Amino acid sequence: MIKLLRIFFGLILLVLSASVFWTSLSFPQAVSAGKRIPGPGFFPLLLSVFLFPGGVYQIIAGLKTPWSEGGKIVWNRGTANVPVLLALLLAYVPLMEKLGYTLATFLFGMLLMLRLKVPFFKALLVAVSTTLFIVLVFGRVFHIQLPRGIIGFPL
């Protein structure tokens, strides 16, 4: 697992380094007193050169890592929590735009806590109190424009 992750990360660094290198070359040069001086591409170009050995190092480190390090991914409720949480989080943002902050946050909090096996009534209490606290502090005290959604519900 760690072995593959290291190799994959190394490859990403190599691709990133190459793409930053080529993109930086396309930036215009700057001129000062008739002399060419480093333009907007200079610093990213320098960084891309640094990232390249970083990628190579990760790949070599990955190849040297034994398969057993970090163990195999055992798919259980815990590991499944990560994609479930991310999916809920990504659904939460458009939901906030549609339903408004209050309702979306309550639903998000409730669903996530039930997924994490918080007893129903405790989850209800925490979801309601957290949502109300944020709406009051951020919305009322600091006057942040929290999304109201199509329902316009309520601040």
Added chain:
Amino acid sequence: MLSEVLAVFRPGILVPWLLSMAFGVLVGGTPGLTATMGVALIIPITYYMEPLAGMAMILGVSFTSIFTGDIPATLLRIPGTPASGAAVLDGYELTKQGRGMEALLLDLFCSAIGGFIGILLLIVVAPPLARFALRFTNFQYFWLGLFGLSMSAVLSAGKPFNGVVSAALGLLIATVGIDITTGMPRFTGGNMELMSGVGFIPAMVGLFGLSEVLKNVSNPALLKESSITVSGKASLLGALRLIRRNKWTVIKSSVLGTCVGALPGAGADIAAWVAYGVEKKTAKNPDEFGKGAIRGVIAPTSANNAALGGTWIPALVFGVPGDSITAIVLGAMLMYGLRPGPLIFQENLSLVHGIFAVGLISQLFLIPVGLVGIKVFGSILRLPRNMVMVIVLVFSVIGSFAIRNSFFDIYIMVAFGVVGYLFEFLEIPLPPMILALILGPMIEDNLRVGLIKTHGGFGAFIFDPICFPLILCILFVFFGGPLLRYFKKEGNGPKAE
């Protein structure tokens, strides 16, 4: 000066300050939540306040959470924050001997005294250092920024090369947006939201907040309930007597902690370990350490809070963060429209005095707040982590959104959270990336402005009475350790034969 001290007692500053200290108790006392994360979560709230109130909140959270991080370290053998790692060793041993309360009271007073000494040294050292820093040129600032970054990359947990990768990625992310010199967009992909760069707050909340939540939810064992009651009985006077008996350890560790904290990249966690190591090495009975030695509690707990004062020295004087907390502070200062660096001592002297006053008074507040923290800690520990993580997540989302009222920033937070979570597996440290995000523009601007001044010549960047030692320092940071080990090995070789 007196009016600036009195100004910190205005309700507009005092109330959020005390509330932030209560929040610090929660953050530090809950294993898995770090002081850095606490500061990151509080920044969006401070955005809507006057700068001094914001600074008071940041100082309040950081000092309190570093202390309360020692509570689960002492009682459960789980450091509440990384800075409490060294406090585990003897603190937990004392708890096992039924002296947990004694260790915590000792810890509380040492934290307050350490913090006080740290801030006092900041007050004494910072102004003259700032006058000296005013003479710094672009070249010198460039190397100073790079020095801070290299210290962070090497001193962070994990392999130094991984720290360099983390820093390089952070610097690269910092280049996203419109180039200030030419007005040209870089790496934005035509996205208007990226024109002003990658939001620092969402990135930081993602790296420290969401990644921690992901780590916790992926481990069902961590989500299980755990509770403990504060063990043993101890008196305040007894703790004070112990401190008086070990006053030199308190003072030595506090000064050492401040000095370590002042090194860019080395924060409270390293300071605590260094102080513990020095105390053990210089003790008459080093064998007692790790078995419940009083000095094993005093040294790290004095040093970790003292280091916080130390980290503010490079942050205020040079605009180079001492650790990840001051990296966030610098981001916040820029957000308030302030310019951290030597000029702040001329342009915003009253704010600097206010920060000093808040820092000193926070240590006095820390004692009652800490006592309450110890008392209520039993109930905090009983809060199941699955509930705490959801609350942290909801706050991470609103914190990322609130800065610019941007949904895009929430996606940025999620992306950085996933990166932070994966970096944990790859043993790639996160602080260098955060430091690079803050220092990136400073390093690049000084490099380019310097090159404009020299018409592209690199000579002035190297052959300068300040640049050259800085370059040597950077080289020593990377190669000093291996070289010293090599020479030590060479020196031992013939003897062994």
